[in-house]
Amino acid sequence: MKKNPNHIFKLSFLFLFTVLVMISCKPKAVRIQKKENDISLAKILVKKELIIGIRDDHPPFSVLNLFTTKMEGYDIEVAQELCNRMKIKPIFKVIKWNQRESLLKDGEIDCIWSAFVYSKESDVVYSLTSPYIKSAIILVVKDKSPYYSIQDIREKKIGITSSSFIQESLKKAESTHGVFKNTLVFQNTQEAINALEKDEVECVVYDLLSINNLIQTRKGSYRVLDEAIAYEEYVIAFRKEDIALKNAVESTLEEMAKTDFLEKTSKKWFGANISIIGR
Secondary structure (H helix, E strand, C coil): CCCCCCHHHHHHHHHHHHHHHHCCCCCCCCCCCCCCCCCHHHHHHHHCEEEEEECCEECCCEEEECCCCEEECHHHHHHHHHHHHHCCEEEEEECCHHHHHHHHHCCCCCEEEEEEECCHHHHHHEEECCCCEEEEEEEEEECCCCCCCHHHHCCCCEEEECCHHHHHHHHHHHHHHCCCCCEEEECCHHHHHHHHHCCCCCEEEEEHHHHHHHHHCCCCCEEECCCCCEEEEEEEEEECCCHHHHHHHHHHHHHHHCCCHHHHHHHHHHCCCCECCCC
């Protein structure tokens, strides 16, 4: 029987994915009370549209379909359903990720909803919803690679993207595993995987949910190491003062969690229900 070229990758992915699902239940966050002069929700309801800042290159969360020229992905479908329930129109605006804070502050967008990673620093700058999905920062190697642990690759050539969270996660991991001496930074995951295929690097560090989607569309055989570098949570970001709008979005998501919409959408894009809203 011919071996599926991605069989080992899928098994390794499923191991970490199962761990991810097991840790996905968390207590609900305490909802912050809006200020008396907060008209953020009223403004959205009056103009009947929500301008959502997204990336167009981050499958399976948000990506431009080159055939239909439309945005698609988990975040896109959830945002569309949420806006439908709030009786407003979603306007998806592709943004440069390094400009997201200024675009939100200047009113060019109403929120950032594109696999936005929670951090203590972002919590100071933005008004953030409770997390809606957990993921992990993992290490991908070639199937026939002799590396099976973080220690095995610590002194090898490691490909990382320009994501600040990934770079920070790798830096924090050094306190446990020692210094990663040879890291090469790539603009995006596709460039990093190309480098792995050409043996220019021996390992790639990226987000578990996103890289699984990319790997399944490429030729080659890969394996995910069983150790995760870090775990991360995705949230929706609003202006710090827009508490009323943030609370309304959170409430609507919680209502959606009482139906089978989030479960079906999660299974469609990830193969399992990993939504943590209301869990």
